Amino acid sequence: IRDNDEFQTLSYDEKCNVIRALIFCEARYLGLCELHIEFIDMRDSLLGSYEHATKTIAINAKTLRDGSMSGGSAEELLITALHECRHCYQHLLGELFQNASPSQRNLYVFTNEDVAEWVTNLENYKTSDGTVDGESEYRLQVVEWDANNYAIKEANVYYLEIDKLLSENMQEE
Numbered sequence: 001i002r003d004n005d006e007f008q009t010l011s012y013d014e015k016c017n018v019i020r021a022l023i024f025c026e027a028r029y030l031g032l033c034e035l036h037i038e039f040i041d042m043r044d045s046l047l048g049s050y051e052h053a054t055k056t057i058a059i060n061a062k063t064l065r066d067g068s069m070s071g072g073s074a075e076e077l078l079i080t081a082l083h084e085c086r087h088c089y090q091h092l093l094g095e096l097f098q099n100a101s102p103s104q105r106n107l108y109v110f111t112n113e114d115v116a117e118w119v120t121n122l123e124n125y126k127t128s129d130g131t132v133d134g135e136s137e138y139r140l141q142v143v144e145w146d147a148n149n150y151a152i153k154e155a156n157v158y159y160l161e162i163d164k165l166l167s168e169n170m171q172e173e
Contacts, residue, residue: 002162007074008067015064019081023057026085026154035088039064045128047071048080050087057084078158082151090143094119117142 001007001018010018016039027035036054039061048059059080063072071080097105097115110116121142128138138144 001074001078002159002166004067004074012061012065015077019059019064019077022078022081022158023085026082027088030085030089032085032088033092035085044069047076048084050084050091052088052091055088057081057088059084075155078155079151082154082158083147086147086150087143090115090118090146091122094122114142114146118146 001022007015007018019039020037023035023037026032033055036056038056038058040058041062042049042058042060044060044062046060047063048057050057059077060071063069063077063080066072067074071077093109093113093115097110097119100107100110104110105116125143126134126137126141128135139148
């Protein structure tokens with residue numbers, strides 16, 4: 001996932017396995033529930049999705065088959081996987097928040113992450129209708145904004161850790 005040229009030489013199944021490994025790694029890091037992962041054909045503008053009722057992350061299979069397609073680069077797929085994991089985290093924290101007492105809602109985990117805003121947004125979540133205004137409204141939602149920022153930040157953490165491991169391996173040889 002660190003080198004797009006190398007990633008694109010992988011078979012479709014190998015790419016799926018890389019994305020699965022990333023999602024499972026991130027899920028473990030975030031302490032998420034057991035997730036189901038699907039690779040399905042979606043409309044070209046949709047890179048992935050998360051369905052909380054089934055705890056399923058879906059990744060657009062077209063992007064894995066065609067790396068030149070928008071969303072098909074190794075970096076875009078990494079960011080998509082991290083973004084969808086963050087949505088699971090948002091939903092799980094939202095559920096905990098809704099079941100918490102008023103005093104518990106003041107815990108740092110809830111206030112630091114703006115979980116109350118996530119809950120409100122998730123209750124009134126808007127999908128894009130394909131228009132410019134609809135796309136803007138979708139992207140500017142609190143949960144989307146948070147998931148995007150989180151994914152970009154964490155992708156850089158993954159790259160730093162991969163580079164560190166590669167550097168250590170080079171020194172051992």
